[in-house]
Amino acid sequence: MMPLVPATAIDPALYVTPPRVTVRSGLSLSKMLLRVVPKDAGPGVAVSAKALWIATCELDEKWKASNRTRDVRPLDVRLERLWSVVESSLARYAVLRAHKAMRQFAGALHEELFCDGLGFLELGDLELHAESARRIQLIEDDGLLDGLRDLVGPELVDELHAAHREYGEALGIAEASPDSSPDSGTEAGAETSPDALVADKQLLESLRTVRRAIGSYALQVVAFAGVDPSHAAAARQALAPIDQFRAASRRAAARGDGDGGDGALPENAPDPDDAVPEPSLE
Numbered sequence: 001m002m003p004l005v006p007a008t009a010i011d012p013a014l015y016v017t018p019p020r021v022t023v024r025s026g027l028s029l030s031k032m033l034l035r036v037v038p039k040d041a042g043p044g045v046a047v048s049a050k051a052l053w054i055a056t057c058e059l060d061e062k063w064k065a066s067n068r069t070r071d072v073r074p075l076d077v078r079l080e081r082l083w084s085v086v087e088s089s090l091a092r093y094a095v096l097r098a099h100k101a102m103r104q105f106a107g108a109l110h111e112e113l114f115c116d117g118l119g120f121l122e123l124g125d126l127e128l129h130a131e132s133a134r135r136i137q138l139i140e141d142d143g144l145l146d147g148l149r150d151l152v153g154p155e156l157v158d159e160l161h162a163a164h165r166e167y168g169e170a171l172g173i174a175e176a177s178p179d180s181s182p183d184s185g186t187e188a189g190a191e192t193s194p195d196a197l198v199a200d201k202q203l204l205e206s207l208r209t210v211r212r213a214i215g216s217y218a219l220q221v222v223a224f225a226g227v228d229p230s231h232a233a234a235a236r237q238a239l240a241p242i243d244q245f246r247a248a249s250r251r252a253a254a255r256g257d258g259d260g261g262d263g264a265l266p267e268n269a270p271d272p273d274d275a276v277p278e279p280s281l282e
Contacts, residue, residue: 010225010235015218018211019245022124022263023063023203024272026210030056031270032241033214037279038234041224048217049279055213057276059206064273072125072170073263079132079163080121086160087114089152106151109144124263126204129171132164218242244269 021029030052037049090113093099093106113135120131139145149157218239225235244266252264265272 010222010232010239012219012222015222015239015242016215018214018218019242019249020124021207021211021245023059023126023207025245025263025265026207027056027060027063027272028265028269029241029245030059030210030214031272031274031276032244032268033217033238034277034279035270036238036241038221038224038231038238039280041221041231041234041238042227044220045217045224048213048220052210052213052217053276053278055206055210059203059210060276062203062206072167075163075167075170076125076128079128079160079167082156082160082163083121083132083135084118085156086148086152087118089156090114093151102151105147109148109151112138112142112144125171126207129164129168132167136161136164214242241266241269 019029034049034053034056038045087110090106090110093103094110096103120128123131139148145157221235221238225231245264248264248266248269
């Protein structure tokens with residue numbers, strides 16, 4: 001019986017949904033794809049490659065304007081650990097028979113802050129900061145700061161705010177309050193300027209646009225491969241960066257990297273700060 005799918009066919013399901021990426025890894029993946037756009041692949045590939053180039057240029061411009069070149073991984077890990085300690089510190093009250101009122105308050109606060117568990121700690125840089133900021137703002141809005149300090153200790157709460165503030169500063173999306181410090185007892189790090197929040201949302205939207213452009217481009221490359229079996233080799237080479245980024249992400253996740261592997265780069269990947277290569281389509 002003849003196979004229903006030619007051996008040279010490429011499964012579109014592997015490519016039309018791009019890997020999860022951070023801004024840095026998304027820029028690197030896009031630049032890697034743009035370096036290997038197949039020539040003479042038809043108008044579909046040409047148009048989608050051009051759209052990917054435009055989206056990548058926009059994200060690259062916003063990234064460089066935000067001056068986010070600092071390695072934030074140590075700060076990422078620090079913030080994740082502090083939120084984990086806060087969660088476990090509140091959870092321990094559930095086993096105490098004495099101090100019923102304290103146990104009930106700790107349970108309510110735990111439910112308020114961690115109703116979805118600690119899954120938010122696996123998000124990428126910007127999403128993690130946004131979720132951390134949301135919880136810190138919730139503590140402030142609901143008047144829970146003093147109670148939290150009583151339950152888990154003022155030092156831990158101050159350290160959490162300081163870590164959140166420094167993480168936001170490293171990402172370029174938060175401004176430090178001039179009178180805030182880890183020992184001040186104020187909501188250090190809860191302050192985020194309106195302009196910075198707008199810039200953050202714009203950067204995230206540009207990243208989403210790039211991911212959509214990668215998916216559209218990959219779909220056109222898969223279609224190009226399906227037109228003629230002789231196109232398969234060029235199409236696989238064009239899509240290889242997606243395979244390499246997925247493999248790097250899996251390896252990083254297995255090592256327990258703080259962003260869940262989303263920010264991992266393969267060994268031959270372009271630096272996120274490299275110039276955006278314009279595809280040669282002729």
